[in-house]
Amino acid sequence: MITQKLKTEWLGNIRGDILAGIVVALALIPEAIAFSIIAGVDPMVGLYASFCICLVIAFIGGRPGMISAATGAMALLMITLVADHGIEYLLAATILTGILQLLFGVFKLASFMKFIPRSVMIGFVNALAILIFTSQLQHFVGETWIMYSLVALTLVIIYLLPRFTKAVPSTLVAIIVVTAIAIFMNVEVRTVGSMGNLTQTLPIFALPNIPLNFETLAIIFPYALALAIVGLLESLLTASIVDDMTDTESDKNKESRGQGIANMLTGCFGGMAGCAMIGQSVINVKSGGRGRLSTLVAGLFLMFLIIVLGGVVVQIPMAALAGVMIMVAIGTFDWSSLRNLHKIPRTDATVMVVTVGTVVYTHDLSKGVLAGVVLSAIFFAMKISKVRVETTLESNSIKVYQINGQLFFASVTDLLKSFNFNDDVKKVIIDVSGAHLWDDSAVGAMDKIQAKYEQKEIEVVIRGLNKESSLLMDKIGGISKASGH
Amino acid sequence: MFNKLGLALDGSEHSHRAADKGIKLAKLSTNATIEIIYVVDGSQSKSDVLHYGDTLTVSRKREEMLSIFKEKIEKEGISSHITVLHGLPAETIINYTNETNFDCLILGSRGRSRVQTMILGSVSHKVMKHVKSPVLMVK
CATH class of the missing domain: 3.30.750.24 (STAS domain)
Structure with a gap:
């Protein structure tokens, strides 16, 4: 019975899973690098994270076919921690995030997510999109028209290529074309190399080099808690989306535990905290990925590409990554919520707007969720208290x-x-x-x-x-x- | 002649026009059936789950939306049932239609703008091209 289940989860769809895994790995590279740059760490930190998380989740996640890696939502929460205390504290926070998520899963708290109202979730996703977009604006400051046109070219390729072929991720083609132009035409633009080093080695196990005392805990705990909540929120939302896309069920508590263990291990191997990715999971399912094998292949192929292509990756112009991130922001935003804003109940619309506003003001997704939940609770009490x-x-x-x-x-x-x-x-x-x-x-x-x-x-x-x-x-x-x- | 009809819907205004034509076509035969086909793609999944929460509510909401069409058809004395499929809209409709052997597939056209068609492609165009049975596209 159990071996039967394992067999279908791993080997039920070998061809589709391998192909989809490769597509996802290709699409992950630009995002993992760009999210590292958002967080303010070396591109390797995001790439190691994506590799580790994919690998671990493939075995112990609760939702086969879902892709987890370094994400924008998590990267955005790390900015101040990295800026104030450095990478070692980020790694420690990542491990603590994992421990908290594991506890969430063990104590079956995933069901508490149902208390988060839909309008808060919509606000969360929209705020995430806005923050990803605004995080790119700094790359445009003081740039030349060459950089602007490279961004425009990236976007044109990303949106028009799928009309002709869907075999390769259009983001990757855009990156390759723009990088080639930058190299062969010898234009002076900022590249990934100017943001940090890229090492072509496998991640190694090392505990973060920090003092183990209460002071450290006091620094990392608020970040870890925010990361744990946001990570689970996005992961469980993604799991439901994959459930719906594939018309199957998944174990949400198992997924919470899996996310926890994945983050703990990622922190030990020099990666930043991550979670499930809506966009990449949709790509995976659309490309034919259904089983655990697709996630494993995505992680392995990603690492293979980094080792082989590390030298080229540093030459990717920032303009190309900014283009990809703008696409990610557009794809993340829930446009239907904007179109229907005047149709939904006034209180729901208010909760959504307040959630977005709080996040954009504080740059902290978890604060936005908290504000949204509190406001909805007040509205609910107001509605229900009418006698x-x-x-x-x-x-x-x-x-x-x-x-x-x-x-x-x-x-x-x-x-x-x-x-x-x-x-x-x-x-x-x-x-x-x-x-x-x-x-x-x-x-x-x-x-x-x-x-x-x-x-x-x-x-x-x-x-x-x-x-x-x-x-x-x-x-x-x-x-x-x-x-x- | 047209007994086994397929009606591909996306829930938009145009779907109602397609349903009306489907009913007219079905009335030409004595015991025609209309199968309502609805395809959920990735972005639809994303926004539905986001707006309705768990997958149970999502499928209930879809059922509600589609039962409006089902009732409309059954009110005219035509038997009907709903099939919800998951995947890329055009490809999924094509595969399902070719497996099911409809006498005719009725299709609504949403009428995307030129820019949208350039980026997203036209579902109805693709379906018309690859479906083996006769297709009625309702504008």
Whole structure:
């Protein structure tokens, strides 16, 4: 049974997986380099990360056919850590990120992701796209028209080539063409080589060279937590997309554990933290990749290419990478959310815009997610705390208050206001068959209403309590009555 | 003559026009069936999962969207069922149609602009070229 599953996951689609893996490896190179440059580290750090993560995830990930590597979302979170403390702290943060993600998986916290509202996720993706785009603007400062036209050429090739052939990733062709132009025409443009060194060696195991004390932990922990959350968020989102594309299911907790172990190992081998990539996973599935073999081939072929082509990679003009990143930004942005912004509920649109705004302002995706979640929770409480109270006179001396809605701490103030304690009646019936009592504030409010009427010698009858609400009333109401009245 | 009909939809306004023509065509025969074909591609998957969350909700939303067409067809007394496929739109429709042997495939044309067609290519054009059965393209 288990061996059968392993066999289909690994060998169910050999030809498709190998071809797709090669395509993905080719498409990964420019992105891994560009994301390293965004993070402010040597291109090798992103390339090692992509190699390690692909390799590890191929074996222990929860979603066969998904591609994980160095990503923009993660790179953007590292910028200040690298700038303030250097690469060694980044590697330590990467290992800690892995440990946190592993714990998430072990304690099955993946299901908590469902509490993140859709509008926050859309805001997250859009903010990511905007940040990837703006991170490229620095490469345009003080450049000549030659650089601008190389960027334009890159984009033209990327978008038009797929019309003629889909066999090779258009991003790679664009990089090759633009690099060739730069080399043979001998134009003076900034290249990858001017951003950092490229070593043509396999990554080696080494623990980060940092003092192991509380101070270090205090520095890296906030970064690691943000990286862990953002990494899982994007990974689980990607896993669902691959689930949908392939019409299959996947194990989200296993994926969390896999992401964790992959990051721990990546940090030990000199790579930066990564996660699943939406764009590359879509490319993989579209190219025919379905099984674990595709991810493994992508990682191995990527390393092979670096060892063989390392010398050429340093000559890639930054203009070409900037073009690729602009394409990644355009592809990441959820354009339908912009088109439908006026159609969706006002609160959802606000949450989305606030999420994007917070990220763009703080340059921190995790802060945007937090702001979005908090705002949605407030909106939700506001919506749900609306209580409708209808009153009818059953006879001259009996008044019925019909309560509809959710009774809890946020709604009881409005509830109390809708009662008129100066009613000139003998008996008040409170019908709560359309309501639910959720907490101690709700029970307290019912007690208070009862007490106020009883002061005026009006009899109060509560009817239509549902089972849970009456259990709660018995549990809490008894206590507050015994002590209070 | 046209008994077994395929109706390829993308859920847009044009799909309704294609469905209307499909119904008219089906009424020419006594017991025609219309199979609604909907293809989910990568970018559709991405935006659907992003907007609706888990895959269960995503498939439910698609079912809801497509059942509007199904009800429309069944109201005219024509039997119909829905098939959701995954992959590149043109290629998937072509393969499925050629396997299924429809008497006629009805296709809506979204009418992309010239620039969009240049970049994305025309699904209907490709399908017309490679499908073996007769194709009715509804403009």
